[in-house]
Amino acid sequence: MVIQGDKIVGVLDWIDSFYGDFVYDIASLDFWMPRLQLPEHFQQYYAAKGIAVPAFAERLRCCQCYMALSGLRFFAKFQNRDAYHWTRERVIDIIR
Numbered sequence: 001m002v003i004q005g006d007k008i009v010g011v012l013d014w015i016d017s018f019y020g021d022f023v024y025d026i027a028s029l030d031f032w033m034p035r036l037q038l039p040e041h042f043q044q045y046y047a048a049k050g051i052a053v054p055a056f057a058e059r060l061r062c063c064q065c066y067m068a069l070s071g072l073r074f075f076a077k078f079q080n081r082d083a084y085h086w087t088r089e090r091v092i093d094i095i096r
Helices: 024-031 039-049 054-076 083-094
Strands: 002-004 007-010
Touching: 002 024, 024 054, 039 054, 054 083
Parallel strands: none
Antiparallel strands: 002 007
């Protein structure tokens, strides 16, 4: 919680706070919101800055497969068939 004086002014959610590959954050946003095309924007930005990101595509797919497995487990547990099928189709498209 973020406190200012005697008031709560914010709550930080650290559930997905990881130490590791920053590509995970890009993969997470792209997995659930592919219409934003974040990997493409990210690559354009880094290319313009002259920064190489080795094995970007492979790292992105690896993180997205991890998210898919977690999502499939979650949606199966709560019997959310629509979300389960969407997640399944999304990861199949990614690994093709």
